[in-house]
Amino acid sequence: MAFENLTERLSKAMKNLTGRGRINDEDLQATMREIRLALLEADVNYTTVKKFVNNVRQKAKGADIMSGLNAAQQIVKIVNDELTATMGEEAVPLNKSDKIPTVIMMAGLQGAGKTTTVAKLAYKLKREDHARPLLIAADVYRPAAIDQLEILGRDLEIPVFSMGTDVDPREIVKAGLAKAAQDKNDYVFIDTAGRLQIDQTLMQELKDIEVIAHPDEILLTVDAMTGQNATETAQGFADALDITGVVLTKLDGDTRGGAALSIRDVTGKPIKFVGQGEKPTDLDVFYPDRMASRILGMGDILTLIEKTQREVDEKQQASQLEKMRQNTFDFNDFVAQLQQVQNMGPMEDLLKMIPGMANNPALANLNLDEKQFKHLEAIVQSMTPAEREDPELINPSRRRRLAAGAGRPIVEVNRMIKQFDQMRKMMNQATNGNFGGLEKMMGGTGMDMGAMMGGGMPSGNFGQKVQGFAMKQAARRMKKLKKKRGKR
CATH class of the missing domain: 1.20.120.140 (SRP54, nucleotide-binding domain)
Incomplete structure (x- = not known):
């Protein structure tokens, strides 16, 4: 990361x-x-x-x-x-045309993730704004580029306009824009050709497409793993085209992060989105203040909240909270929550959004293998409906049956049931406001609540002070966010 x-x-x-x-x-x-x-x-x-x-x-x-x-x-x-x-101080939104369609031209070198980003951004607008995008496949040089875009479009149920590899990209763009006008698409994404490096032929083609399409946005896709080369690439494109923003990809990879800190300062162009994963939903708006908090190990509470709101079913969550209060939370609810957490992304990344958890030794020692979720689900799926609803029924002989049914060791079944019981008690204490009892229970494990919430750090040290500062910052930002939403 x-x-x-x-x-x-x-x-x-x-x-x-x-x-x-x-x-x-x-x-x-x-x-x-x-x-x-x-x-x-x-x-x-x-x-x-x-x-x-x-x-x-x-x-x-x-x-x-x-x-x-x-x-x-x-x-x-x-x-x-x-x-x-x-x-860049604040997030910079997409430029939107006063009349449809809004035309977004995507540029970038080969291997930066441009085609995937086209599909991700179109899907984001479709999912969040109920937009009706059209993708234009104008990369006729890279092998299978058109096939890749068509497959992505089919999977995400987004139409793709293509004319094969034997037609000039300029003609494809003209015809694609006519198709969008006919179908009244409100967004058009032009997936242009890339190169292994910037050259005059590529730039001339991009300039011609810019003249034809009059795009509202020209977004440059840059690979964060290329470090300072990413900044140089951005500068090269910005010198030739009227770049309006940057999409930084592969920020979840083995990258040192220098591109995120350099691009705006060197080119004057804002980073508008960041890609952090392979799934269609793994594209986020770039918030400079949130990224700064993450860099300083202060977490990113607002993004965590937004991910939760986006992925978690509110009615289901309300029902589960009521079950926690009544201490009737069962294994059906447990699996439902596991699935919701998995939809939000890798657990390690989620935990690092909590203040004080980035680079925390306690986090490094956790076993965060995603397969563990599947093992837990397999154990629960081996239970009868009655056992899932009433965990008290699961006696030693039933545990042996569960282990055999899930293909997991008996010790793993015992550990899961023990942890489930502890978790249910903790949730019941918390939802009923008995934090004293919860803290006492935590104390029995050799950890006080302050140490646990501070990432296992002793009281009063630098880490907890930074955490306190981070929480205050998050509270201020939440207040600002509510005010903005209230004005809309």
Whole structure:
């Protein structure tokens, strides 16, 4: 996952300031040196690093500590604000035409994930805005590019306009736009050709398509795993085309995250979306403030909430909450929740959105193999309807039958049932407001609630202070979000 090393380095750089009332020049110089090295190792553009460090130094030097913040927290806030500013302050929405269709032209080098991104973005608009998009297959050079787009369109039930590989892309675009006007599609996505590198032939074709289509958006797809090359690619396209925004792909891969921090600063073009997975739903709006929080290990509560709201059935959730209060939560509800969690994405990524959990040793020691979900489901599927509704029926002989039916060791069945019982008690305590009883129960496991919620860190240390700051930031953003929604 992107930013793990950067998060760890930045945390260490600022951890040394814990407990200081003011920041002296020596402390500040040492911290800035560590921050600069952390950014360079993350493959952030050198000019961007230099500007970033100078800005942070100027704001931090001799600054009076704000009420309630010590020196370490002050640096965290300054770095957080500067990261947000570097990446663009606020999310930038898609440009939308006053009349249909809104035309979105996609550009990028081969291998950046352009065709997949076309389908993901069209599907996002279809799912969230009830849009009726049309995809135009104008990449006639890459083997199987048209086939790939047609397969994606068929799977997502989105129409694709194509004329094969023997027709000039310019003619395909003209005919595709005429088809969209005829069918009254409200969005048109043009999947243009890519190259292994920028060349004059590619750029001339893209310029011609821009003149023909008059796109409302020209989105450049950039592979985050290419580091500073991603920034150079973005600059090259921006010099030749009227690029309006960037889609950063493969942010879930083995990338150091430098592209996310450099592109806006170097090109002046906003990152509008980020791709973090292979599923059609794995495309998110890019929020600079949320990304800054994630880089600093402060989590991303708002994105976690939005994912939950998008994937979780509200009526089902209300029913399950009532069952938790009445202590009648059963294995049918348990499996339903497992499936909802799986739909939200990898568990490891979800946990890292919780403040204090990024780069947490406790998280590293967890077994987050996705197969474990399937094993749990197999055990539950081996139960009779009566056993699922009344876990108390499951005696030792029935447990042996479940183990045989699911093809899992008996010890795994015993562990799952024990954990289910503990979880049901905890949920019952929490939903009935008995946090004292819940904390006492947690204490019996050798962990207090503060340590558990702070990621297993001792009370009063740097990690918990950063977590507290992160929660306050999340609360402020939630308030802003509610105000914006209220104005609509």
